[in-house]
């Protein structure tokens with residue numbers, strides 16, 4: 001991608017040059033710019049031959065080539081990398097750009113058989129499908145799987161599979177909002193709305209955020225971020241009916257507060273009715289201990305059992321609620337981040353969490369994100385029939401088949417799911 005960056009720079013310089021040269025003297029003093037690029041060399045057409053015998057096509061643009069150092073005939077119909085000087089609007093080519101080639105090298109031909117087997121196919125980009133419109137609610141800071149989930153969210157957005165509407169913080173730590181803003185900024189989305197719980201957060205912890213917040217650009221603070229339920233209400237109200245995918249990867253506190261919210265300037269509906277109207281799918285944050293169909297609830301629900309228990313009672317049945325994180329204890333991811341560039345922000349987060357090399361960690365939150373955001377991947381899970389799920393204040397969570405629109409899902413194809421998590425987590429926005 002060095003080449004792409006280079007071409008962007010060249011383009012910018014050309015743009016600046018053109019601005020400077022407005023006035024008609026463009027062929028008097030041709031601009032010379034260092035140039036590097038790759039493409040296939042072909043012979044010039046009869047018309048072009050007056051100015052040069054060889055042409056190279058780079059990124060859909062053709063350039064005349066000249067060289068005092070190399071016999072370009074040896075490279076016709078071959079893919080090459082060239083470096084030299086781009087001469088802009090030169091008199092000797094009738095005002096066309098051309099490249100003075102200084103170095104030229106053949107690019108290796110594509111091997112007939114790949115040396116490394118192709119990665120298992122990721123389901124095709126969902127461009128033909130409407131994008132999932134996603135709100136993510138996170139307790140980032142406690143465990144590093146939230147960081148992995150945030151990275152995945154941006155990768156899915158860059159692939160065109162989802163649109164990120166808003167991210168909400170449900171943890172009380174003052175670095176959580178700055179961390180999310182640093183991640184959003186690194187992935188090129190500094191303006192994405194971030195809301196935060198302002199009082200009575202279920203807990204506060206930082207196991208990895210401080211070094212990231214200290215060294216990656218961001219501007220939003222806990223104090224300057226909007227209150228999260230207000231942000232959710234505003235965001236939901238602005239969306240088409242039955243269109244929003246809501247994902248909780250932390251305690252249920254924010255979603256409970258949303259459910260019990262009252263009409264405001266954003267919507268005349270209370271929280272239950274607003275969710276009933278706008279939500280299409282809810283990826284719930286419970287079942288981290290893999291207790292379903294009956295057992296202990298897991299950390300998220302345990303951190304605020306009242307909100308969890310009440311959320312389950314209040315959730316409308318018009319949209320499915322699915323607990324897809326339960327296999328997180330059996331599937332660990334994170335070590336694949338060692339293949340990314342050192343400054344990859346999710347790699348840095350895992351390194352910070354492990355105080356050294358990025359290692360594998362349970363994948364609860366990444367599973368919730370993948371299941372919710374990529375409907376085509378849901379067949380990699382075994383999803384229970386829809387029924388009811390409730391929780392007592394003793395932390396025991398129970399599924400009953402029959403009436404209701406809640407289900408739990410455990411992975412049935414670990415290899416495929418792991419591949420998809422890894423691919424999305426190691427994604428680098430530099431390659432978009």
Ligand SMILES: [Ca+2]
Nearest residue numbers: 139146249250
């Ligand atoms: Ca979490």
